Amino acid sequence: MKITVLLSPGLHPLSGKPVLPRLEAQAIALGKSLGGVLSGLAAASCPDGVADALGHGLAQLDLIATTEGEDPMPLLAAALAEDGPKLVLAGRRSQGGEESGLVPYALAKALGLGVVADAVAIEPGTEPGTLSILQALPKGARRRVVARLPMVVTVHPAAPPALPYAYGAARRGTLRARRVQAAPGAPDAAPGLFEERAYRKRPKLMRGAGTGGSAAERLRAATEAGGAGGRVLTDLSPEQAARTILDHLAGLGILR
Amino acid sequence: MSRPRKDPRAERQARAVPGQRPRYDLARRPETPGGRPRHDPRVEIARARVPGGARLRLDRTQHAGSSPSVAIGAMSATPPASTTLLAAPTPRVVAEPAFLVFAVADAPDGRLTGHDRQVLGGARLLADADGGAVVLLAPPLVDDAGAAGADRLLALPSLGYAPETLAAALLAEIAARAPRHILFPESPDGGDLARRVAVSLGEPLFADVEQLSARTAIRPTGGRRREQAGAPPRLMTLGEGRVAPHLGDPHEARTIDPCEPTETTPGILRAEAVPADPATVSLADARFVVSAGNGITDFTSFKHLAAALGATPGASRVVCDAGLMPRAAQVGASGTVLDADCYFALGIAGAPQHLQGIAGCEHVVAVNTDLHAAMVERAELSIIADAQAVMPALLRLLAEGGA
Ligand SMILES: Cc1cc2nc3c(=O)[nH]c(=O)nc-3n(C[C@H](O)[C@H](O)[C@H](O)COP(=O)(O)OP(=O)(O)OC[C@H]3O[C@@H](n4cnc5c(N)ncnc54)[C@H](O)[C@@H]3O)c2cc1C
Numbered sequence: 001m002k003i004t005v006l007l008s009p010g011l012h013p014l015s016g017k018p019v020l021p022r023l024e025a026q027a028i029a030l031g032k033s034l035g036g037v038l039s040g041l042a043a044a045s046c047p048d049g050v051a052d053a054l055g056h057g058l059a060q061l062d063l064i065a066t067t068e069g070e071d072p073m074p075l076l077a078a079a080l081a082e083d084g085p086k087l088v089l090a091g092r093r094s095q096g097g098e099e100s101g102l103v104p105y106a107l108a109k110a111l112g113l114g115v116v117a118d119a120v121a122i123e124p125g126t127e128p129g130t131l132s133i134l135q136a137l138p139k140g141a142r143r144r145v146v147a148r149l150p151m152v153v154t155v156h157p158a159a160p161p162a163l164p165y166a167y168g169a170a171r172r173g174t175l176r177a178r179r180v181q182a183a184p185g186a187p188d189a190a191p192g193l194f195e196e197r198a199y200r201k202r203p204k205l206m207r208g209a210g211t212g213g214s215a216a217e218r219l220r221a222a223t224e225a226g227g228a229g230g231r232v233l234t235d236l237s238p239e240q241a242a243r244t245i246l247d248h249l250a251g252l253g254i255l256r
Numbered sequence: 257m258s259r260p261r262k263d264p265r266a267e268r269q270a271r272a273v274p275g276q277r278p279r280y281d282l283a284r285r286p287e288t289p290g291g292r293p294r295h296d297p298r299v300e301i302a303r304a305r306v307p308g309g310a311r312l313r314l315d316r317t318q319h320a321g322s323s324p325s326v327a328i329g330a331m332s333a334t335p336p337a338s339t340t341l342l343a344a345p346t347p348r349v350v351a352e353p354a355f356l357v358f359a360v361a362d363a364p365d366g367r368l369t370g371h372d373r374q375v376l377g378g379a380r381l382l383a384d385a386d387g388g389a390v391v392l393l394a395p396p397l398v399d400d401a402g403a404a405g406a407d408r409l410l411a412l413p414s415l416g417y418a419p420e421t422l423a424a425a426l427l428a429e430i431a432a433r434a435p436r437h438i439l440f441p442e443s444p445d446g447g448d449l450a451r452r453v454a455v456s457l458g459e460p461l462f463a464d465v466e467q468l469s470a471r472t473a474i475r476p477t478g479g480r481r482r483e484q485a486g487a488p489p490r491l492m493t494l495g496e497g498r499v500a501p502h503l504g505d506p507h508e509a510r511t512i513d514p515c516e517p518t519e520t521t522p523g524i525l526r527a528e529a530v531p532a533d534p535a536t537v538s539l540a541d542a543r544f545v546v547s548a549g550n551g552i553t554d555f556t557s558f559k560h561l562a563a564a565l566g567a568t569p570g571a572s573r574v575v576c577d578a579g580l581m582p583r584a585a586q587v588g589a590s591g592t593v594l595d596a597d598c599y600f601a602l603g604i605a606g607a608p609q610h611l612q613g614i615a616g617c618e619h620v621v622a623v624n625t626d627l628h629a630a631m632v633e634r635a636e637l638s639i640i641a642d643a644q645a646v647m648p649a650l651l652r653l654l655a656e657g658g659a
Contacts (some may be wrong), residue, residue, distance in 0.1 A: 114523025140532035231638030
């Protein structure tokens, strides 16, 4: 099976230096675990960061040179249409760029592929031409999705960790400059519609905190135990106590 | 702020003596009454007077200057229709909306999540500024959508996990009703759906909004180094904990009929939920935690109990320090802060450092021998009994139930 891992030039969250986004390194490990022919595809203005993918176990990487600020979408779509991979692996979002997470979906739309998000494990499906993908959900739950190939799969942070960076592998891997013919991307829908400025940190709402009243009242509501406490039962036999607890938990829908 | 601000410059200027040199007559009283305002009892009584009724009634609770109409409206015999202080609130109706705002909810098992309610709150912000109506698009609900702030309710098909069909249904609704804004939760499923809809519409998505008002929406970019701000665009996903849920009057939540969606050939063939394994899930992710404190000595039956309840085992610091439970199981300020729905504390006193770790838990159940323990105060159900005796009883009952 032909697998392409989409790589993007990322910026390190602390230092701001070019790095390979962690999720994309995890995508390489996930692709390798599936077997098949694995290659990388990136559209970047310089190979810094992206080239680290070779050290994380990727044997071959095609790099499409872009100019600064160019939309990589049409170039990637054209290159993928040429290669025709069965499976495209990608991160959930770029790191350090626009971070809207639209690229995998837009590529899938352009190439007519299906999308499955947030994969933590992938294995071949029981029917030919399908994959069985384990999807991560909140609170440690998972969902097994069977989908038809070809498709785009994005990787979740809970996927197995990336292979460690190896200098020898990075030297052995091949980095190919690639040229594709693509119609220029649609210009930015409305440039200057949004003001770009330095980030300002905003606190999240506290869970359970009210929104009315003064600041002191909200603080009290958020930190105080729920008023005068709940039901307190004394002098129960262990059996009665156990029955009460189980009934209560079942009433909350906690026990299954 | 009811006290008028002093403006020293203006006060000084009022005492200036005309002439060449700057001179001030500090003894002179300014013509306009500065300092403490004079009482005018007649005006105050007239203002506090409650209209209607034969007897003179005064309402002295109000501050001078503020409009008394809201509180008085509640007391008078025939309240105006739009009063916000009615005892039994009648649902607010937006009959002729100027525009529509779509709020798309995840609502797993038909219950609105906290995040869904925040999305509805955000949609209300956008709608209320200009006389719009909020349409809630969700799978069939058991919750009260009106109380959460929905004017209209549109049921989406619920076929298990089928994001492609769901996106097609949403696209049909968007084409038919042309909403001004469409708001999604930035949750795994909601964010996925939003992106599917955005690329199908060919419109940009303003993802992970951190601040939303009727005038501006702000989202971080560049690894939270930069942000984009502007008028709220059409498609947005809202981050969790960014907008307060709707707390005002309930709305009408009238059910409207969905349109016929276009046929799709889904690439996703089937999906099946795999519940989290409580034994291996990390404490921070667990939804139900049973925790042992210094009051527990029998840790084998505690571990059996956790497995039988389907809960993730936790512990207080004393227990972890003693090496009776692994350090990774420690709940509290210096351990793990939980995000669980339910917490079951066995023999835990409830030190402040421990309670910090369970501040986000909605339901707490405690078993303790001490009636005055802080944990008993925090819990919604407390059993004053020996945990050592309750554990085997619980195990026995669970085994009977399972058999
Ligand atoms: C800087 C700092 C950080 C800390 N961080 C944490 C933290 O992250 N997490 C944490 O847990 N602690 C933390 N602690 C410790 C905390 O202050 C308490 O000492 C600890 O939580 C107490 O644990 P406990 O309730 O299990 O024990 P105890 O205080 O000994 O309480 C035992 C309770 O069990 C009850 N009991 C006794 N026998 C029975 C029985 N047979 N049946 C039922 N009930 C019984 C008693 O009535 C009592 O209420 C921290 C302390 C400091 C100073």
